[in-house]
Amino acid sequence: MPTPELAVIGGGQLARMMQQSAIGLGIRVRLLAEGPDVSAAQVVPDHVVGDYTDLDTLRSVVADAPVVTFDHEHVPPEHLRALEAEGHACRPGPHALLFAQDKGAMRERLTAMGVPCPRHRMIETSADLEEFGYPAVVKTTRGGYDGKGVWVARSAAEADEAFASGRALLAEELVDFRRELSALVARSPSGEVRSYPVVESRQADGVCAEVVAPAPDLDPALADRARELGERIATELDVTGILAVELFETTDGRLLVNELAMRPHNTGHWSIDGAVTSQFENHLRGVLDLPLGSTDARAPWTVMVNVLGGAVEDLEAQRAVVLAAEPDVKVHLYGKPVKAGRKVGHVTAYGPDLDDVLARARRAAALFTVGAPHD
Numbered sequence: 582m583p584t585p586e587l588a589v590i591g592g593g594q595l596a597r598m599m600q601q602s603a604i605g606l607g608i609r610v611r612l613l614a615e616g617p618d619v620s621a622a623q624v625v626p627d628h629v630v631g632d633y634t635d636l637d638t639l640r641s642v643v644a645d646a647p648v649v650t651f652d653h654e655h656v657p658p659e660h661l662r663a664l665e666a667e668g669h670a671c672r673p674g675p676h677a678l679l680f681a682q683d684k685g686a687m688r689e690r691l692t693a694m695g696v697p698c699p700r701h702r703m704i705e706t707s708a709d710l711e712e713f714g715y716p717a718v719v720k721t722t723r724g725g726y727d728g729k730g731v732w733v734a735r736s737a738a739e740a741d742e743a744f745a746s747g748r749a750l751l752a753e754e755l756v757d758f759r760r761e762l763s764a765l766v767a768r769s770p771s772g773e774v775r776s777y778p779v780v781e782s783r784q785a786d787g788v789c790a791e792v793v794a795p796a797p798d799l800d801p802a803l804a805d806r807a808r809e810l811g812e813r814i815a816t817e818l819d820v821t822g823i824l825a826v827e828l829f830e831t832t833d834g835r836l837l838v839n840e841l842a843m844r845p846h847n848t849g850h851w852s853i854d855g856a857v858t859s860q861f862e863n864h865l866r867g868v869l870d871l872p873l874g875s876t877d878a879r880a881p882w883t884v885m886v887n888v889l890g891g892a893v894e895d896l897e898a899q900r901a902v903v904l905a906a907e908p909d910v911k912v913h914l915y916g917k918p919v920k921a922g923r924k925v926g927h928v929t930a931y932g933p934d935l936d937d938v939l940a941r942a943r944r945a946a947a948l949f950t951v952g953a954p955h956d
């Protein structure tokens with residue numbers, strides 16, 4: 582195998598889609614995969630199968646790679662500091678990643694920066710929660726994803742499960758929001774920053790269901806503020822690669838930050854087909870300190886709909902059905918076994934008419950999930 586330029590830790594669909602961009606740019610990637618058949622291990626020939634919580638495994642993967650990046654935010658920070666001390670550039674670095682790993686640290690830091698966040702406090706007991714007031718959103722500070730580790734509590738009893746988790750907990754006001762937005766930013770170590778158009782993300786059962794780019798009817802002043810927030814957070818926290826800032830647009834027209842992700846993000850998948858430079862390409866350019874590419878949209882509207890595991894068991898067999906029904910919708914399958922509710926792919930449509938674009942993307946996704954077109 583040729584010497585790698587970049588080590589990627591974690592073999593999920595984000596690493597798989599990074600590889601798609603790495604191929605075009607000729608970037609030599611080595612991957613640490615959780616198993617021999619995981620999504621990215623299928624497409625990165627230079628991969629090691631092992632445990633990302635084991636420092637020696639990480640050392641063997643990054644051995645001759647000058648730069649390390651991530652498919653997820655779960656690598657222990659002390660391991661990243663060890664790799665940095667041994668001369669590898671971790672991008673993003675552990676000092677930045679902390680704020681994507683720990684929602685308590687993130688709230689504290691953003692509040693200190695004057696970034697608007699929901700009212701919040703760390704809680705240890707139900708008396709603390711009582712004092713904070715109901716309704717509250719109780720979250721584990723670490724390890725949550727897709728709404729796991731998030732409880733809406735209108736009484737002490739509704740927080741039982743949260744307290745039983747034994748994890749550090751954060752209480753937040755239940756934000757009355759009109760919708761959720763996402764501001765995606767690419768940043769390189771030399772300080773170049775580029776923002777994508779602000780998008781709307783729609784969730785179902787705590788999981789991102791679809792993303793519309795740009796967010797329809799967004800007040801241009803609010804869009805500018807969202808982009809500014811994203812760029813400021815990326816710069817002040819020294820994020821490299823992609824930063825996703827998940828935002829609430831409140832019913833009274835304010836923006837509040839929900840959370841941060843420091844890697845390509847589900848709300849940026851639309852950019853593969855819908856932007857001049859995809860978030861995966863700009864993530865690679867960012868972490869390797871190459872010039873960033875244009876984040877402009879290619880079409881007036883782009884819609885991404887996630888394919889969640891459903892009634893269709895054989896996605897590859899269903900592919901022909903989808904392509905026959907929607908030949909212009911772009912299909913992305915992740916090579917993952919179908920399990921109910923699991924993200925196993927996404928589809929993207931773009932064009933001049935939002936209703937048409939939305940309908941085509943939803944129809945294609947429905948053919949992959951329930952097997953029949955969506956109304």
Ligand code: ADP
Nearest residue numbers: 699718725726727728729731753754755756840
């Ligand atoms: P995860 O890390 O699992 O994505 P989030 O903190 O993003 O967790 O919360 C998941 C979802 O729960 C959000 O997308 C949003 O719909 C809802 N949510 C989270 N925090 C609040 C809040 N303070 N007020 C209202 N809804 C919230």
